[in-house]
Amino acid sequence: MIGDIVETKQCQLKDPMDLFHSGQVVKICAPMVRYSKLAFRTLVRKYSCDLCYTPMIVAADFVRSAKARDSEFTTNKDGIDLNCGCPQRWAMSEGYGACLINKPELVRDMVRHVRNQIDNPRFSVSIKIRIHEDLKRTVDLCQKAEATGVSWITVHGRSVEERHQPVHYDAIKIIKQSMSIPIVANGDIKTLKDAENVHHLTGADGIMVARGLLANPAMFAGYEETPLKCIQDWVDIALEHGTPFTCFHHHLMYMMERITSKQEKKVFNVLSSTSAVLDYLNDHYGV
Numbered sequence: 052m053i054g055d056i057v058e059t060k061q062c063q064l065k066d067p068m069d070l071f072h073s074g075q076v077v078k079i080c081a082p083m084v085r086y087s088k089l090a091f092r093t094l095v096r097k098y099s100c101d102l103c104y105t106p107m108i109v110a111a112d113f114v115r116s117a118k119a120r121d122s123e124f125t126t127n128k129d130g131i132d133l134n135c136g137c138p139q140r141w142a143m144s145e146g147y148g149a150c151l152i153n154k155p156e157l158v159r160d161m162v163r164h165v166r167n168q169i170d171n172p173r174f175s176v177s178i179k180i181r182i183h184e185d186l187k188r189t190v191d192l193c194q195k196a197e198a199t200g201v202s203w204i205t206v207h208g209r210s211v212e213e214r215h216q217p218v219h220y221d222a223i224k225i226i227k228q229s230m231s232i233p234i235v236a237n238g239d240i241k242t243l244k245d246a247e248n249v250h251h252l253t254g255a256d257g258i259m260v261a262r263g264l265l266a267n268p269a270m271f272a273g274y275e276e277t278p279l280k281c282i283q284d285w286v287d288i289a290l291e292h293g294t295p296f297t298c299f300h301h302h303l304m305y306m307m308e309r310i311t312s313k314q315e316k317k318v319f320n321v322l323s324s325t326s327a328v329l330d331y332l333n334d335h336y337g338v
């Protein structure tokens with residue numbers, strides 16, 4: 052089984068379901084292997100993100116390895132999300148990820164199993180899926196999951212085979228209309244305006260973003276590109292969390308992509324130490 056941990060804005064709300072009942076569209080940072088770690092989640096929460104997912108965690112590795120736990124389980128509290136959306140070959144061949152969308156009974160059993168392990172009935176258990184070519188199968192999967200007590204469902208509006216094809220927001224709308232629990236829309240949302248448009252197109256209760264937040268962690272706060280203040284915040288938060296250099300640097304490359312020239316990237320992207328990065332930021336941006 053693979054899944055992600057879901058965190059709310061620290062100390063503000065007791066559990067994620069309160070967010071979905073607040074009447075506002077819930078703004079969500081997607082699970083991202085190698086990227087959506089605690090330091091980054093702390094950053095995006097500072098910029099109007101309501102709910103964050105850890106990178107996916109392979110349950111067997113988590114149980115077996117203290118290193119895996121230390122690396123991935125940097126969280127405070129909250130919910131569990133079952134990953135039924137990862138289309139990578141390794142996950143599919145192990146029976147994990149997106150192949151679960153073809154096994155509604157197994158999803159139901161896993162949700163039940165997680166629920167049975169936890170006394171608190173308000174603890175959230177959610178799933179993240181991709182869609183089928185035949186949408187009736189997706190609606191059936193979602194309805195079965197709802198009947199088992201899933202708290203909400205995130206829909207990445209692409210099939211397992213699709214990579215860069217346009218997202219099927221019309222399919223997310225049909226799923227939303229067929230369900231009573233909250234539905235979160237995901238796929239190709241890059242700005243706050245996109246988030247508003249997708250909310251109007253689908254009626255979804257929440258909007259989940261992955262690459263858009265890597266490129267601009269302040270996008271949910273309405274910024275069109277990463278503000279310098281956000282870069283400064285990332286430096287402060289990352290250093291405070293003891294973020295490994297590669298992770299620290301990669302995030303900066305992503306978030307500075309739109310605000311640096313080709314020439315600047317050539318220099319910045321090959322820097323190889325925290326002190327070199329800090330000197331560069333200070334010299335060029337006064338950060």
Ligand SMILES: Cc1cc2nc3c(=O)[nH]c(=O)nc-3n(C[C@H](O)[C@H](O)[C@H](O)COP(=O)(O)O)c2cc1C
Pocket residue numbers: 055081082083084085086105106107134136137179207237238239240259260261262263
């Ligand atoms: C770097 C990266 C890592 C990802 N890791 C995960 C993951 O751990 N679990 C998961 O369910 N999806 C993962 N995804 C998929 C995203 O959560 C999301 O569904 C997908 O990127 C579409 O959203 P977007 O268009 O906003 O990027 C990852 C995506 C990216 C770009």
